[in-house]
Amino acid sequence: MRNTTHWWFVIGLVLALSFAAFGRLEGAPLPEDKKTDGKHTDATAEQQQMRGLDEQVQEVKSDVLSISAELNQLEEKLLYPSGTQVAIFVALAKGDQMRLDAVRLEIDGQLVAHYIYSAKELEALRRGGVQRIYVGNVATGDHQLNVVIDGKLRAGTDFSRTEHFTFHKEVKPKLVELTMSGPESGKTPITIGEL
Amino acid sequence: MGLAAHPASGEDLRDLFFGEALYHADQGQYFEAIQRLDTELAQYHRLDQPELDTLHYHVNEAEFSVGDFELDYRMHYRAGRAIKRVLEGSVDDAVRNEAAFRLARIHFQKDQLDDALQALGRIRGPVPEKIRNDVEFLRANIYMATNRSGEAVEVLGHLQNNKSLAGFVSYNLGIALLQAGRQKEAIDQLDKAGQLAADDPAALAIRDKSNLVLGALLFEAGNFERAKQTLDRVRLEGPFSNQALLRAGWAEASTQQYDRALVPWNILATREPTDVAVQEAMLTVPHAYASLKLYGRSALMYGRALELYSTQIAKVDASISSVQEGRFLKALIREESREDQSWVIRLRSLPGAPETYYLMELMASHDFQTALHNYLDLEDLRSKLMAWETSLDAFDDIIRLRKQNFEPLLPVVDAQFQDLDSRMRLRLEQHKHLAERLQTMLTAPRPDYLATADERATGERIALIEKKLEHSDSAESLAFRQRAARLQGVLTWRLETEYQNRLTAAYEHLNELNRQVDGLTRQYDAFVRTRQAATHSYVGYDTQIAQLRERARRALERVDTLMARQGHMIETVAINQLQARRERLVAQQTQARYGVADSYDRTARVQSGAEGH
Numbered sequence: 001m002r003n004t005t006h007w008w009f010v011i012g013l014v015l016a017l018s019f020a021a022f023g024r025l026e027g028a029p030l031p032e033d034k035k036t037d038g039k040h041t042d043a044t045a046e047q048q049q050m051r052g053l054d055e056q057v058q059e060v061k062s063d064v065l066s067i068s069a070e071l072n073q074l075e076e077k078l079l080y081p082s083g084t085q086v087a088i089f090v091a092l093a094k095g096d097q098m099r100l101d102a103v104r105l106e107i108d109g110q111l112v113a114h115y116i117y118s119a120k121e122l123e124a125l126r127r128g129g130v131q132r133i134y135v136g137n138v139a140t141g142d143h144q145l146n147v148v149i150d151g152k153l154r155a156g157t158d159f160s161r162t163e164h165f166t167f168h169k170e171v172k173p174k175l176v177e178l179t180m181s182g183p184e185s186g187k188t189p190i191t192i193g194e195l
Numbered sequence: 196m197g198l199a200a201h202p203a204s205g206e207d208l209r210d211l212f213f214g215e216a217l218y219h220a221d222q223g224q225y226f227e228a229i230q231r232l233d234t235e236l237a238q239y240h241r242l243d244q245p246e247l248d249t250l251h252y253h254v255n256e257a258e259f260s261v262g263d264f265e266l267d268y269r270m271h272y273r274a275g276r277a278i279k280r281v282l283e284g285s286v287d288d289a290v291r292n293e294a295a296f297r298l299a300r301i302h303f304q305k306d307q308l309d310d311a312l313q314a315l316g317r318i319r320g321p322v323p324e325k326i327r328n329d330v331e332f333l334r335a336n337i338y339m340a341t342n343r344s345g346e347a348v349e350v351l352g353h354l355q356n357n358k359s360l361a362g363f364v365s366y367n368l369g370i371a372l373l374q375a376g377r378q379k380e381a382i383d384q385l386d387k388a389g390q391l392a393a394d395d396p397a398a399l400a401i402r403d404k405s406n407l408v409l410g411a412l413l414f415e416a417g418n419f420e421r422a423k424q425t426l427d428r429v430r431l432e433g434p435f436s437n438q439a440l441l442r443a444g445w446a447e448a449s450t451q452q453y454d455r456a457l458v459p460w461n462i463l464a465t466r467e468p469t470d471v472a473v474q475e476a477m478l479t480v481p482h483a484y485a486s487l488k489l490y491g492r493s494a495l496m497y498g499r500a501l502e503l504y505s506t507q508i509a510k511v512d513a514s515i516s517s518v519q520e521g522r523f524l525k526a527l528i529r530e531e532s533r534e535d536q537s538w539v540i541r542l543r544s545l546p547g548a549p550e551t552y553y554l555m556e557l558m559a560s561h562d563f564q565t566a567l568h569n570y571l572d573l574e575d576l577r578s579k580l581m582a583w584e585t586s587l588d589a590f591d592d593i594i595r596l597r598k599q600n601f602e603p604l605l606p607v608v609d610a611q612f613q614d615l616d617s618r619m620r621l622r623l624e625q626h627k628h629l630a631e632r633l634q635t636m637l638t639a640p641r642p643d644y645l646a647t648a649d650e651r652a653t654g655e656r657i658a659l660i661e662k663k664l665e666h667s668d669s670a671e672s673l674a675f676r677q678r679a680a681r682l683q684g685v686l687t688w689r690l691e692t693e694y695q696n697r698l699t700a701a702y703e704h705l706n707e708l709n710r711q712v713d714g715l716t717r718q719y720d721a722f723v724r725t726r727q728a729a730t731h732s733y734v735g736y737d738t739q740i741a742q743l744r745e746r747a748r749r750a751l752e753r754v755d756t757l758m759a760r761q762g763h764m765i766e767t768v769a770i771n772q773l774q775a776r777r778e779r780l781v782a783q784q785t786q787a788r789y790g791v792a793d794s795y796d797r798t799a800r801v802q803s804g805a806e807g808h
Contacts, residue, residue, distance in 0.1 A: 051562070058272055060754055067583070068583075072234070073234075089215070128217055
């Protein structure tokens with residue numbers, strides 16, 4: 001009895017591994033692709049129901065995304081009108097491997113942001129992401145921006161840098177980009193770009 | 196998505212908002228990433244001169260990225276539409292071909308195989324190097340999924356030298372050959388796939404799988420010795436290890452070498468007791484002892500199996516109750532269960548969540564995973580929508596307070612401004628008139644225009660005197676007229692000779708005045724902007740906020756309904772799965788009971804036989 005059972009099991013296993021489990025590693029043309037199981041069989045009622053629900057979930061996501069976009073615009077209009085809006089962005093210099101721990105920003109002597117980075121956020125910055133660290137309001141004219149960064153070098157040594165900048169606010173929204181570099185890179189530790 | 200390579204960083208990235216979207220996407224915050232990049236792209240497409248915008252440098256990558264983020268956020272329909280827009284747009288061949296590939300991949304993921312092939316058919320001309328092999332690999336997979344094994348074999352044959360896809364190509368080629376009925380070649384190919392050098396987890400896993408499938412094939416063909424050797428190549432710690440150990444034992448048992456079968460089976464019997472292969476090994480171990488006529492040992496092991504099945508049945512029962520009481524869904528939305536991408540796998544180790552122990556197979560299925568992710572996405576949307584309701588309340592408050600502050604002030608400010616405005620307009624008009632007059636004097640000199648007030652008064656008096664003396668012919672009058680004429684001559688002489696200096700001085704004064712006027716205009720404009728901003732800070736939001744509130748309320752209702760349905764679906768599927776596992780355990784328990792009785796019976800018979808002798 002055992003032998004018969006396991007023969008069928010083996011045949012089933014071969015079929016299962018070659019077709020049904022197609023959706024895992026070997027069926028995946030690219031490692032990041034995820035495919036459905038049972039490409040060669042009709043979807044079960046449960047699968048159909050799940051897919052039907054999936055469609056509805058996609059629709060509601062779309063709807064909520066559109067609400068979010070409108071809400072963001074409203075928030076911007078109400079809280080940061082273009083005449084006074086200033087947004088400060090933080091980026092890491094390309095290829096820089098310093099460990100950025102924290103950034104502190106002061107505008108005209110007032111502390112406006114003090115951000116401590118998680119490993120995930122630091123990785124996102126290293127991969128070319130840009131963080132909007134601060135959005136606020138300032139009057140038109142010149143403003144002082146003080147930037148303090150704390151971090152660690154590859155050897156584990158702590159380092160800290162402070163830079164003072166002046167930026168000019170006009171009637172349109174002001175975008176300020178701060179690009180950070182570690183001391184090992186030989187570049188200026190903090191550079192400013194204005195838009 | 197691996198293909199959504201980051202376009203730039205630091206100095207290369209020109210659009211900060213695109214960079215911000217990448218920052219969010221990299222942390223798995225796809226909602227935020229889509230929302231930001233969508234807004235940025237919409238603004239870009241509305242521009243009259245988009246080539247002047249910073250996004251212009253990355254626009255193709257941004258279009259692809261938004262599609263990638265949508266895919267990662269499980270919004271395949273929207274991602275498909277986004278990519279179709281690229282396909283239909285005015286882009287070069289390389290971009291269009293990449294878009295066609297991405298569209299094909301989405302269709303393949305959604306089981307729309309004909310559409311996937313059709314999308315690949317749109318690829319014409321140069322294909323970007325970075326996706327060239329991926330395109331062909333996808334084509335081969337579509338052929339395999341549509342039973343066009345011969346074509347799949349041909350395509351995969353050309354990809355065999357690709358290093359990054361080596362294990363996958365090799366394994367798929369083996370399966371395609373098997374599908375095509377070319378058994379011997381399939382076995383040779385899988386043998387090659389099972390011996391490829393590998394170091395990363397994915398390549399090691401596909402190599403293990405090749406060996407497992409090959410072992411099963413050889414076993415089926417009755418080649419037990421080679422099957423055993425192949426199964427031995429599967430790593431002891433890999434994801435296919437339990438199945439390989441079970442099959443290796445069966446390969447030995449099939450040649451009656453039960454003592455050798457016990458080696459893998461005994462290893463297996465000490466492993467995680469919820470695993471299907473381990474549970475089966477609990478029966479195969481005593482079966483092997485019985486076959487070796489070690490009935491006492493067999494009875495003991497059947498007893499252990501009985502104990503394990505009872506414990507596991509109780510565990511499954513606890514899991515079913517737990518799922519029925521809604522604890523599975525609660526475990527799903529626990530924060531610590533979602534800290535990284537392998538959260539589905541780690542659910543199993545969540546403390547106090549027994550319902551997850553038996554759901555590993557279920558969790559490996561794409562549909563179930565999508566359902567789980569959707570449930571979590573819905574929970575996130577729910578939190579967002581509820582937070583937005585609070586935000587809208589706060590906005591209402593801000594507007595109310597601003598109205599309270601500005602409404603009494605503005606009429607007074609407006610009245611003062613109107614007065615200043617009319618005075619200013621008058622002066623500006625005068626300034627304009629003067630500027631025009633000076634401009635005219637450059638080509639048509641008018642010294643009289645530059646006379647001082649005293650000179651003008653003197654000139655008028657002389658003219659008056661001359662007029663009075665006009666009709667008198669007396670000698671005295673004549674002398675007066677001559678005197679008046681001399682005085683007029685002196686005046687004219689002064690105006691004419693000083694004209695250039697006076698004109699220069701007038702220009703200098705006008706320039707000075709221009710500076711004052713510019714300052715005044717700036718102040719005026721600043722006031723107008725501030726005045727407008729004051730009104731804009733509280734007027735005109737009521738309808739928009741009311742509409743947003745209503746949309747958020749309706750969306751929240753839909754989310755709640757969908758969450759309930761999605762949750763119910765997950766629970767039902769989970770319970771069905773658990774019940775199937777329970778039935779299997781009960782059957783195995785019955786077999787173990789029979790095994791115990793049989794072993795005792797045989798032991799007794801052996802003992803009585805021995806006593807009889």
